[in-house]
Amino acid sequence: MNAVKRKRGRMRLNARLALEGYLFMSVWIVGFLAFMAFPLVYSLVISFYKVNFLGSEIRMNFVGLDNFRYAFLKDEKFPTMFALYVKQTVVILFVIVLFALIVSILVSQKFPGRAIYRVIFFLPVVLSSNSILNRLEESGEGKLAVLEQFDVAGWLTSYLPGGMAAPLIGVLNNFVLILWYSGVQVLIFMGGMQTISASVYEAARIDGASPWESFWKITLPGLAPFIVLNFVYTTVDQFTSPFSELLTYIAGVRTNPIMGFGYSSALGWIFFLFVLALIGCILLVGRKFATDR
Numbered sequence: 251m252n253a254v255k256r257k258r259g260r261m262r263l264n265a266r267l268a269l270e271g272y273l274f275m276s277v278w279i280v281g282f283l284a285f286m287a288f289p290l291v292y293s294l295v296i297s298f299y300k301v302n303f304l305g306s307e308i309r310m311n312f313v314g315l316d317n318f319r320y321a322f323l324k325d326e327k328f329p330t331m332f333a334l335y336v337k338q339t340v341v342i343l344f345v346i347v348l349f350a351l352i353v354s355i356l357v358s359q360k361f362p363g364r365a366i367y368r369v370i371f372f373l374p375v376v377l378s379s380n381s382i383l384n385r386l387e388e389s390g391e392g393k394l395a396v397l398e399q400f401d402v403a404g405w406l407t408s409y410l411p412g413g414m415a416a417p418l419i420g421v422l423n424n425f426v427l428i429l430w431y432s433g434v435q436v437l438i439f440m441g442g443m444q445t446i447s448a449s450v451y452e453a454a455r456i457d458g459a460s461p462w463e464s465f466w467k468i469t470l471p472g473l474a475p476f477i478v479l480n481f482v483y484t485t486v487d488q489f490t491s492p493f494s495e496l497l498t499y500i501a502g503v504r505t506n507p508i509m510g511f512g513y514s515s516a517l518g519w520i521f522f523l524f525v526l527a528l529i530g531c532i533l534l535v536g537r538k539f540a541t542d543r
Contacts, residue, residue: 297515310512317516327499328517335496336524339488346488347480350432354439355469368440372433431487435480442476443469478536482529489525496521 272279297317299310321328357367446468454464490497500521503514 293515294519296512297519299512301511303510313512317513318520320513321517321520331496331499332521335494339485342488343481343484346429346432346435346484347477349429350435350439350480351473351477353432354436354443355465357436358440358443371436374430374433431484434487435484438476438480438483439473442473446472474536474539478532478539481532481536485525485529485532489521 296310298312298314300313300317302309302311353371357364357371450468451464454468459467500514500517503509503517504511506513
């Protein structure tokens, strides 16, 4: 009898927690249904059509999967741009998450001026408007001068296979801007470190564990869910970057009289489904990683 009551109590608690979650999401859900749901569904519909504008008239001819076939079989730019962008973004994901993890560990230590350093690393997030980032990109501030001084790009091209050199060069050419995007990830890791009790580190120190051992046995396992969260956040953030040449190409296709809105929508859905699949893989691998830890 007591077991039944406890089970019902847990069910009521889970239902209450789920309701609280939906209430927090309710504003976003209403906004999505009001402003995003119809354009999203309509873009999927027109991805199967060839859309032409004849004056004020819109002519739509059903072409089935032809737009998707054209993207991979006939389009000379999209497959190459897509492959290069994916490679660069995957490298950037690991660079940003690793950098954010290192910085969060450093600024979580006790030292004079710690609050100032925390503000410095998060300040770019507050100032990261498109106009500022565009100005930095146009002035070449996103690049490291040492790369041109020592011809790092030429060295990578000479010693690495062609498929590996291009994404690494792209990452290095935008390294400063990559670090600019790390503020939120640093904040998430700092919040995650607050969930690890100081008594655990104290017990490990008494048992003779070194700082390196404490990191691998305590810090990293404790941050496993936050590592997964940062990978998901960074994936979405990078694949929607305003500096994406791929997204610029997809948007520009709309004005092409031959391809038009239908083909642009098809490219957008290919891109969206890839990002969705990548996030799904991250969650699956992350769940296994967190469970093993």
